[in-house]
Amino acid sequence: MLKKLATVGLIVVMAFGFNVALQDNQVADNTVIEPQNKNDVT
Amino acid sequence: MTKTYENQLLQLIGQWFTQLSTYKLEEARKLKKEIDDLLSPIHLPKQIESYYDLVNLKHQLITNEITLQSNFYRSDLLDKDVLETTDRTLKYLHKFMQATILMNNEDYIHSIESLRIAEKSLDYVSRFEQAEFYFRTGYVYYRLDQNITALNYLNRSYHLVRNSIHHDRLKANLSIIKAGILSxxxxxxxxxxxSEKAVLLSTHEPLTKSMAIRSKANNEFRFGRFNKAAELYLSALNTGNQNKSNVGIKSRFNLAHSWLKMGALDWGKEMLNQVEGEIQNKAQSLSEFTARGIICRELYLHDRPDPIKINMGLSILKEKKLLYELRDVTKELSNFHLHNEEYKLAYYYLDYTNYVVPILGGDL
Structure with a gap:
């Protein structure tokens, strides 16, 4: 019983961790600044 | 020809040079006319002839004739026997103007080489001329993506003209580059x-004002606000006579790119066609946009990008050692393939500059 609970707990923790990691990636993707176009002068 | 006549000419050319460094264009025009009237068509000493040619080139730069037409001069035309002379101002002017022509032709690496030689004679020119030198040097480093070094030169330039009432245009240009670096x-x-500061400083200089508006548009584009970017590119094109200059072609390309990003494919396609036609007639200094045009067309207007055409575009950028632009387009290519779930190709383009740039001799 204890072993079963520990396995389920581990799966829950892993899923939670994966979700957080996924969210982090999404945030990182949204904040990426793409370089584009240099300014010109006279 | 008497010594007095030569001295008078040299003195007038010196004054003309000073007026240009102080951006007093009316006085500079008057002096140029006076000198032109004085010049004898026969046998001018080599030193005076070179001095006149170089200051005249600076005159054309300051009055925007060179900005409007980047192929106006070829840098090798300046390689007369100027270096034989001992005049340090002349040496400075020769190398500085050569560097300016090279930067107009987007040959930034060679431009830096000339600037380094010019810098050795910088003590022999006025502080306002030094400000001009630091500004142009900062600009070249910015174009080469060495933004920290660029910022250092821009600050030095600003320090020298900060209290001058005649250098609003120079200050506007400094702000335009700084806006790019911050963005x-x-x-x-x-x-x-x-960019807004640059707009305010360039109220009396329509072409500079249009560059300031363009700098704002570039920032909007960078942060993904394509509607606002397109609006500002249009505004820049309608300000001053940017429309007729090489920069006008760039802005029209940027406008086409913004429209394509917004999904206005018909407008974007029509504008891209127009721009590509114009670039073909002025190929030399706009190779960056020839390359970008090819890649942009493949990405937005074809069902599948043709790898041969894409490579053609990338080769142009590699050949000209335009490393910043190379990074820029490969990032866009990578994003395109990522969006289509073609991860192998996405990674290939993402990693592209990591192995190409060291081969070309650039810094990552």
Whole structure:
């Protein structure tokens, strides 16, 4: 019983961790600044 | 020809040079006319002839004739026997103007080489001329993506002209480059403030004002606000006579790119066709946009990008050692393939500059 609970707990923790990691990636993707176009002068 | 006549000519050319460094264009025009009237068509000493040619070139630069037509001069035309002379001002002017022509032709690496030689004679020119030198040097480093070094030169330039009432145009140009550096570093609001400062400083200089508006548009594009970017590119094109200059072609390309990003494919396609036609007639200094045009067309207007055409575009950028632009387009190519779930190709383009740039001799 204890072993079963520990396995389920581990799966829950892993899923939670994966979700957080996924969210982090999404945030990182949204904040990426793409370089584009240099300014010109006279 | 008497010594007095030669001395008078040299003195007048010196005054003309000073007026140009102080951006007093009316006085400079008057002096040029006076000198032109004085010049004898026969046998001018080599030193005076070179001095006249170089200051005249600077005159054309300051009055925007060179900005409007980048192929106006070929840098090798300046390689007369100027270096034989001992005049340090002449040496400075020779190398500085050569560097300016090279930067107009987007040959930044060679431009830096000339600037380094010019810098050795910098003590022999006025502080306002030094400000001009630091500004142009900062600009070249900025174009080569060495933004920290660029910022150092821009600050030096600003320090020398900060109290001058005649250098609003120079200050506007400094703000335009600074806006670009801030924008690339992710400082959105600060970049907008800098561009707006440039707009205010260039009220009496329509072409500079249009560059300031363009700098704001570039920032909007960078942060993905394509509607606002397109609006500002249009505004820049309708200000001054940017429309007729090489920069006008760039802005029209940027406008086409913004429309394509917004999904206005018909407008974007029509504008891209127009721009590509114009670039073909002025190929030399706009190779960056020839390359970008090819890649942009493949990405937005074809069902599948043709790898041969894409490589053609990338080769042009590699050949000209335009490393910043190379990074820029390969990032866009990578994003395109990522969006289509073609991860192998996405990674290939993402990693592209990591192995190409060291081969070309650039810094990562």
């Amino acid at each position: 690339e570093a992710g400082y959105d609001r600060e970049s907008i403030e800098c």
